Amino acid sequence: MVVEIPKGLVKALNDARRVAVLTGAGVSAESGVPTFRGEEGLWRKYSPQELATPQAFARDPKLVWEWYDWRRGLIAPLEPNPAHRFIALLERRVPQFLLITQNIDGLHQKAGSKRLVELHGNIWKVRCTREGTVKEDRRVPLPEIPPRCESCGALLRPHVVWFGESLPVDALEEAMEAAENCDLFLVVGTSGVVYPAAALPQVARSHGALVVESNPEETPLTSLATWSLQGKAGEVAQRLAREMGWKDEG
Secondary structure, three states, rough: OOOOOHHHHHHHHHHOOOOEEEOOOHHHHOOOOOOOOHHHHHHEEEEEHHHOOOHHHHOOOHHHHHHHHHHHHOOOOOOOHHHHHHHHHHHHHHEEEEEEEEEOOHHHHOOOOOOOOOOOOOEEEEEEOOOOOOEEEOOOOOOOOOOOOOOOEEEEEEEOOOOOOOOOHHHHHHHHHHOOOOOOOEEEOOOOOOOOHHHHHHHHHHHOOOOEEEOOOOOHHHHHOOEEEEEHHHHHHHHHHHHHHOOOOO
């Protein structure tokens, strides 16, 4: 099914000067990143809810790191898709822009996005459990599991938000500020049920922004969207880029 792009949306994108974008797992899935939901999310009979917790790490850091090392190996060869690239193109054309992503795979950066906040962290970063220092480590596979801090020898942990942990305050504040001040808010590939991220489009709408949703099916956010484009994120992005006259540089 061909996604029809309303002319009003094309004009709104051309006119927008302050844009915020929220992305979720639907964007990454089109690049081949597993969603880790349901039976397909099991690894060695463990579910993400059993492994992605502070308690699991405290109990068996080696097991948790083996899972993350496996995931990093799956993600490493993957490439950004047209949705990632469209968002990076949009950033370069808008004076004030912020990408707010719930994804941890780093594919937005690989596509060229620079002005972004990662609400759930980044699988390619590690954090010292003693010093709190964060650094990037893209080695696949990791030479030592569990890895240790070169500075103090303490265990490193994935720099991601686990079940039961709060989102980083600075990232959430930056996202909220962007939602309050944008004139167009784009929601791509997210179910709109995970808070506080799901509140951001609502905040944007309450402050007068136009809200655009791109998702394969309706979500709780559909009713508040000015335009809802039903389709895969990559296909919608390609159609949008064509209507805007933008060249996909990926």
